[in-house]
Amino acid sequence: MPQIGDSLPMLRFHQTPSVLCLKSVGIICEGKKIRFGEFEFASSLYFSYSRSFKPKSLDDMSNPLFDLETLKAELAGQNPRAILKAALEYFHNLAVSFSGAEDVVLVDMASRLKPGISVFCLDTGRLHPETYRFIEKVRERYDINLEVLNPAYQELESLVKEKGLFSFHGDGHTECCGIRKVGPLRRRLATLDAWITGQRRDQNPTRLELDEVGLDSAFSTPENVLYKFNPLAKWTSAQVWDYIEAYDVPYNELHRKGFVSIGCEPCTRPILPNQHERSGRWWWEDAAKKECGLHAGNLHKGK
């Protein structure tokens, strides 16, 4: 938390037009001026100071430390690298979410921008053997700090005892994803200020309005405001695969077996030529509900 009197070098300034009002930390905006302790700046400057500058709670959202709408506008239509770069500038305490599939391009880009960056993926305990091998390959190839997150056994054992190992076929995937994916994810996100995902608009009808950046309403808590960057939001599958080929990025062997979108083994299947990639996921369910809970926010946007 910057204090009045902190020395200047602790702040990183950017030339942006936003007007900040940071009274709580003794930073006062007056007209076009910002006063920080005894210093005064043109209000056309603004800055990120990672976590410290984030609103402390959702109650404080009326007063974000960076202006989300402005950032959205800035990033709209930018290329993934530019979006990643912005994410890394605005937030220090952030991590890339890697699903073990084509979103590896994010890992490739991010590790070049910031060696040693935090990357996490969710090991649901039901991934394909190929996916585990792929995750390990990525871990070995890139200069990243990879965490593989697992579900809590208590919840898992209780679900399986009651409903068996394939409850999703009868009851839908939400309950199982809730334990195997959302639980561990929520645990990790609670410690972050922002995360970076590989979601794309062309993946699913539920993702048609996906923005490059947003407040993560699904995983922000009263105690922790969470932002979500989607650097690939407007890339097409073709662009992702061009990148993979051009940069010789490793890919999941399953992509050589007809799989496009890849999730858990029992809930993923190869697709036919010209089928939509999402038809390979939870194919027994309605397309409009095909979010696993990681990006559940997408489901409610349309209405």
Next chain:
Amino acid sequence: MPQIGDSLPMLRFHQTPSVLCLKSVGIICEGKKIRFGEFEFASSLYFSYSRSFKPKSLDDMSNPLFDLETLKAELAGQNPRAILKAALEYFHNLAVSFSGAEDVVLVDMASRLKPGISVFCLDTGRLHPETYRFIEKVRERYDINLEVLNPAYQELESLVKEKGLFSFHGDGHTECCGIRKVGPLRRRLATLDAWITGQRRDQNPTRLELDEVGLDSAFSTPENVLYKFNPLAKWTSAQVWDYIEAYDVPYNELHRKGFVSIGCEPCTRPILPNQHERSGRWWWEDAAKKECGLHAGNLHKGK
């Protein structure tokens, strides 16, 4: 069959110099004249009227019995069923070529238009097990007269003795395709007036100018003029797959394993998402040469 006295409009005249001798239907060729009933025409006219009207040899080609250019123009942009229908009207002695892949839509359409239609496919001896099962499935499902053609052992044994079972990797696929595909095909085509293939423009750079119908310059012989219909020429892969889904047409299981274009097992592989389907065929060779000899004519068109 035109009869003496048929009114003129039943015949479609074309400006060609061929001399016809159609005595059986009362059409007499005398010198450079044709008499049809009481009418007499310059022999520079010709017409098609199914088999009887086909030129008997390539020497006669300057004078085909139906005007290819007119037919081309008529069929240009027609839907596959219309093209198939025309093929079936113009030729009785024709067969559908089925490769064991998505061109099954042709078999589906053709068997509805003409139950018991001749269909042939080439069993190179190196197809995928899945492809044999698929061919059998098609044989059982449709009312067709299916022939499965095999190569001559003499040529095969001599090639393999000299170069082994994978000579195509070093020497290109032409020699092997020549024995396993082109030989048996040539044998069969020599007995036909026309054949129907599943080629599409979007399959390959070599097929960009593919027409709905053409003289098959590769397989016509001095003794036998051969026409080739490509009813799917202007369909996209997406249209083919829409048809397969809509009509519940059986498909090769390999399409569920990442395969799009399917040929012989050692020369076919699944493709990555967004790769061109032809990258799954003879991937060690140059894209511009990827014709197996069945449609070798495509290779020389561009120049």
Next chain:
Amino acid sequence: MPQIGDSLPMLRFHQTPSVLCLKSVGIICEGKKIRFGEFEFASSLYFSYSRSFKPKSLDDMSNPLFDLETLKAELAGQNPRAILKAALEYFHNLAVSFSGAEDVVLVDMASRLKPGISVFCLDTGRLHPETYRFIEKVRERYDINLEVLNPAYQELESLVKEKGLFSFHGDGHTECCGIRKVGPLRRRLATLDAWITGQRRDQNPTRLELDEVGLDSAFSTPENVLYKFNPLAKWTSAQVWDYIEAYDVPYNELHRKGFVSIGCEPCTRPILPNQHERSGRWWWEDAAKKECGLHAGNLHKGK
């Protein structure tokens, strides 16, 4: 713990010749008589009273409530069903351990002897997809109370963060098995008086001296004495498979793909004809160490 003066119905008598010496609970054996409080019985009777009759701790082992050596002798060479029956008579609080492989014969036998019997298996999070399907099949087929046990995420995440997903290749399988198998197993065994396993002598050089029953020195704790029954100890693989065929017992699909002994996916492989089944497990390690920790006791017997 039965007390002198307990009423008779609390004891279940069996006609067996063993002589019990239960001084600590006031049961005295005198020659061929047993005195229990004021009652006196012929020593040809003996009884099980499940947990109550088990020694309360390892300190008490000098005085087990049933005589292990006698039971060993009785069960030596008995068929698996007889051994299972004895296990079920002596212990109420016991469970069958099912590994997702051929030990399904135990589940088949046990569920016939005692419908609703407790069965548990260890879901390490790295099983083959086929194994999950098989476990579910077994769950649906038999009248059993199946628990699927999972590892604790804290230990797992910390191992993987440090050493990745395939640490066993470099460091041996003990550490990984410790977290994924032994941890959850220990947790479950701590609540049991006895467990039933599918171990066989012919599986591994480490199992050559396996008995039908024994004190489980690896998982007994100062607070809980644990017995272990191995009803298949002296069966051969051939007998197991005869049973599977004769009783139409479901089996893991992997057995149709060359797998014999089945464990975790990265640590299991199909074997060649005539290879020893154990060569399909942890093949990069020395045969004499191939126990996963479940039956670690086997490793020290020989010395």
Next chain:
Amino acid sequence: MPQIGDSLPMLRFHQTPSVLCLKSVGIICEGKKIRFGEFEFASSLYFSYSRSFKPKSLDDMSNPLFDLETLKAELAGQNPRAILKAALEYFHNLAVSFSGAEDVVLVDMASRLKPGISVFCLDTGRLHPETYRFIEKVRERYDINLEVLNPAYQELESLVKEKGLFSFHGDGHTECCGIRKVGPLRRRLATLDAWITGQRRDQNPTRLELDEVGLDSAFSTPENVLYKFNPLAKWTSAQVWDYIEAYDVPYNELHRKGFVSIGCEPCTRPILPNQHERSGRWWWEDAAKKECGLHAGNLHKGK
């Protein structure tokens, strides 16, 4: 061809009681004497001189040039290498039959004894992709003259046209094997004096009385007497696999997928642990009939 006057060293004598009658080359048998040119021998000697000394026809069989019974007795219980060696001594015009499976040990042994030896295998056109890769591997690894034999298209096309690609399921495998295996084999064997096969007694109930050498009654013709050596007759599967491991002999990848006995793809399947290897072949047929025609002689022996 030995001529009258050839010096003795050209002949190799063996102590056998057979009486030879080699008039055509000037060798006369008189009573118990053999005169060869001006030399005269006790008829208890006999010799092999490769093809020239073979009886010219079945009519001549009463008078074989080497005494089969003696050879049988000599080879009985010999190790495969000794049997191979004898075969190579007695016959120059012989070839090893290689099926693309574990009989590769024969190729390994034979190519060491006689570099450049003739080996043939039958490409039925329905082998597994893995088998073709394996055959090629063997071709590249050993100093052999490998021929891959194919069926005649006329018979194949006619069978398939009438009955489809899986007629063996309904009609039994004999007809299909007849065309795909026996035809090409017969063609090749007609040019040989002897062949060497990998048959073993333990493979099949039909092979229980298999000898190390015999007259091939199935493929001898009035014009050509054919002998058959089975060097592995008395080896067990375990011995074969010990050899493969000890000598680092390449093996068919299918052996890593649960396949033991390997034939055509649609007629071969992996077996379960402890199943007899032959249960993986033509499993819809009676075990006592499981010969493909190559060794049909085995079927009639028992009676």
